[in-house]
Amino acid sequence: MSTTENAARVMKSLKDEEWRTLAGVERASTGYGTPDVGRLSRMSRLPQERVRFATADLEKKGLLTRKGRGFALTREGVEAMALKDYVKKDLIYALGAIIAKGKESDVYEALTEEGTVYALKLYKIGRTSFTSVRRSRPREEAAFRSWMTANYDAARREYHALRKLEGLSPSFPRAVAYSRSTVLLEEVSGVRLSQRPVLEDPEGALGAILALMRTAYAQASLVNADLSEYNILTDGASFWLIDWPQAVDSSHPNSTELLAHDIKAVTTFFKRAYGVAADLHKCYEYVSGRSLSLG
Ligand SMILES: Nc1ncnc2c1ncn2[C@@H]1O[C@H](COP(=O)(O)OP(=O)(O)OP(=O)(O)O)[C@@H](O)[C@H]1O
Ligand SMILES: [Mg+2]
Known part of the structure; x- marks a missing residue:
C-alpha cells in the first residue's frame, strides 16, 4: 500500500485528540522544529498523558515519527491532514486509483459524493532526503522544515497560478482547492x-x-x-x-x-x-x- 493509500485508510480511524496532536506537530514543524510531549500538551490543550497516548498511536499508524524527544509529521501524516481537510469541506469523499507517479508528485483520482472525479496531486519533493541519512538534530530539523516548506509552497503556488488562469480556457485545469502539500484539480483526459x-x-x-x-x-x-x-x-x-x-x-x-x-x-x-x-x-x-x- 502506498503512503497516500495508507493515509486515506488510517485517517478514518483517528480520534479528535489525535487530530489535535497532529495539528500541534504541524504548527511546530513550520516554526521551531520537533515538539516534545510537554510542548504538544500546551499547544493542543490536552493533558500530557493523553498526548503520550495519541503520539504512540499516531506513530504506530505511520503518521508521526520520533526525532529525539520530539515528534515530526511523516508524509502520511501530512497527507492524512490534507485528506481530512477536503473531506471536512465536503470536497471529496474517497480516494480512487492512482493516475500517475512522477518524480515530484503522485496524482490520484479523488471522488466526490456525487460521483465527480477530481485529480488530487500530492507533492513529494525531496522525499527521501530527510529520512535516509542520519544527521545531527539541528540539521535534520532544518532538512525536515525545508521538505515541508517546499511541498506546501509548491501546492499553494500551483493552486494560485491555476486560479489566475481559471475561465480563460478549458485547456487550463481548474483548481478546486489546496491543502498542505496537495492540490485538488479538475481531472482532464488525455x-x-x-x-x-x-x-x-x-x-x-x-x-x-x-x-x-x-x-x-x-x-x-x-x-x-x-x-x-x-x-x-x-x-x-x-x-x-x-x-x-x-x-x-x-x-x-x-x-x-x-x-x-x-x-x-x-x-x-x-x-x-x-x-x-x-x-x-x-x-x-x-x-x-x-x-x-x-x-
Ligand atoms: N488535472 C489532471 N487531470 C488528469 N491527470 C493529471 C492532471 N494533472 C496531472 N495529471 C497526471 O499526472 C501526471 C503528473 O502531473 P504533473 O506533470 O502536474 O506533475 P509532476 O510532479 O511534474 O510529475 P512528473 O514528475 O511526472 O513530471 C501528468 O502527466 C498526468 O498524467
Ligand atoms: Mg510534470
Missing part, C-alpha cells in the same frame, strides 16, 4: 504529448498550444516556466497545459528568458516528433503579444 500520440493536425496543434501560452501570458501574466511535451496532455484534438507550481509572473526579472525557454521546448519537440517547423523568433513575438499572429 495522454502526455511526450508519448507522441497521433494528432489530427500537428501544425494546428502547435498553433493552439502557442495560443494558450499567449493567453496565459497576456491575460494572467503567467509564464509556466517548465512547459514541455511532458506537461501537455492531449486526446489528439484538444490540449491541456498542466503543472504550474513554478510559474512566474510576467514582471519577474527572468520572465522573458523563461518564456523563450518554454517556446523553445515546445517547438523543438514538434519539429522532432511531428516534423513541424516553426520560426522561433516569430513564435516569441506572437506568444509575448508583440505580433497578432504567427504568420
Whole structure:
C-alpha cells in the first residue's frame, strides 16, 4: 500500500485528540522544529498523558515519527491532514486509483459524493532526503522544515497560478482547492504529448498550444516556466497545459528568458516528433503579444 493509500485508510480511524496532536506537530514543524510531549500538551490543550497516548498511536499508524524527544509529521501524516481537510469541506469523499507517479508528485483520482472525479496531486519533493541519512538534530530539523516548506509552497503556488488562469480556457485545469502539500484539480483526459500520440493536425496543434501560452501570458501574466511535451496532455484534438507550481509572473526579472525557454521546448519537440517547423523568433513575438499572429 502506498503512503497516500495508507493515509486515506488510517485517517478514518483517528480520534479528535489525535487530530489535535497532529495539528500541534504541524504548527511546530513550520516554526521551531520537533515538539516534545510537554510542548504538544500546551499547544493542543490536552493533558500530557493523553498526548503520550495519541503520539504512540499516531506513530504506530505511520503518521508521526520520533526525532529525539520530539515528534515530526511523516508524509502520511501530512497527507492524512490534507485528506481530512477536503473531506471536512465536503470536497471529496474517497480516494480512487492512482493516475500517475512522477518524480515530484503522485496524482490520484479523488471522488466526490456525487460521483465527480477530481485529480488530487500530492507533492513529494525531496522525499527521501530527510529520512535516509542520519544527521545531527539541528540539521535534520532544518532538512525536515525545508521538505515541508517546499511541498506546501509548491501546492499553494500551483493552486494560485491555476486560479489566475481559471475561465480563460478549458485547456487550463481548474483548481478546486489546496491543502498542505496537495492540490485538488479538475481531472482532464488525455495522454502526455511526450508519448507522441497521433494528432489530427500537428501544425494546428502547435498553433493552439502557442495560443494558450499567449493567453496565459497576456491575460494572467503567467509564464509556466517548465512547459514541455511532458506537461501537455492531449486526446489528439484538444490540449491541456498542466503543472504550474513554478510559474512566474510576467514582471519577474527572468520572465522573458523563461518564456523563450518554454517556446523553445515546445517547438523543438514538434519539429522532432511531428516534423513541424516553426520560426522561433516569430513564435516569441506572437506568444509575448508583440505580433497578432504567427504568420
Ligand atoms: N488535472 C489532471 N487531470 C488528469 N491527470 C493529471 C492532471 N494533472 C496531472 N495529471 C497526471 O499526472 C501526471 C503528473 O502531473 P504533473 O506533470 O502536474 O506533475 P509532476 O510532479 O511534474 O510529475 P512528473 O514528475 O511526472 O513530471 C501528468 O502527466 C498526468 O498524467
Ligand atoms: Mg510534470
